[in-house]
Amino acid sequence: MTKILICDDELGVRESLKLILGDFYPLIVVDNGEAALEVLKNTPSISLVFMDIKMPKTPGLDVLAKIKQLHPHVKVVIVSGYNSVETAQEASKLGADGYIVKPFDSKDVLERARKYIK
Numbered sequence: 001m002t003k004i005l006i007c008d009d010e011l012g013v014r015e016s017l018k019l020i021l022g023d024f025y026p027l028i029v030v031d032n033g034e035a036a037l038e039v040l041k042n043t044p045s046i047s048l049v050f051m052d053i054k055m056p057k058t059p060g061l062d063v064l065a066k067i068k069q070l071h072p073h074v075k076v077v078i079v080s081g082y083n084s085v086e087t088a089q090e091a092s093k094l095g096a097d098g099y100i101v102k103p104f105d106s107k108d109v110l111e112r113a114r115k116y117i118k
């Protein structure tokens with residue numbers, strides 16, 4: 001079964017995404033972009049990533065660009081702390097498949113997952 005990768009430096013966000021998605025999909029959860037790339041390299045069954053934008057080391061948009069370069073079939077939904085048109089446009093230019101703003105709605109998160117995981 002295809003897996004979802006969750007990448008966010010905040011424990012609270014990781015926990016709420018786990019609560020929303022964990023009953024329906026196998027999840028892998030990491031707290032930084034380097035770990036996300038490492039997991040993707042070793043886990044071909046991942047088809048969707050929820051990627052935080054603001055993280056201490058590598059910003060989420062840089063990780064997004066790398067994912068799209070190395071694993072073009074993987075869908076990436078950006079998770080942002082604020083609703084910014086410029087950031088959303090930048091994310092979309094880099095190949096993001098979706099953009100959700102924290103605090104997110106659980107229905108919205110599940111909808112994204114259903115859209116990208118058959």
Ligand SMILES: [Mg+2]
Binds near residue numbers: 008009052053054055
């Ligand atoms: Mg963050």
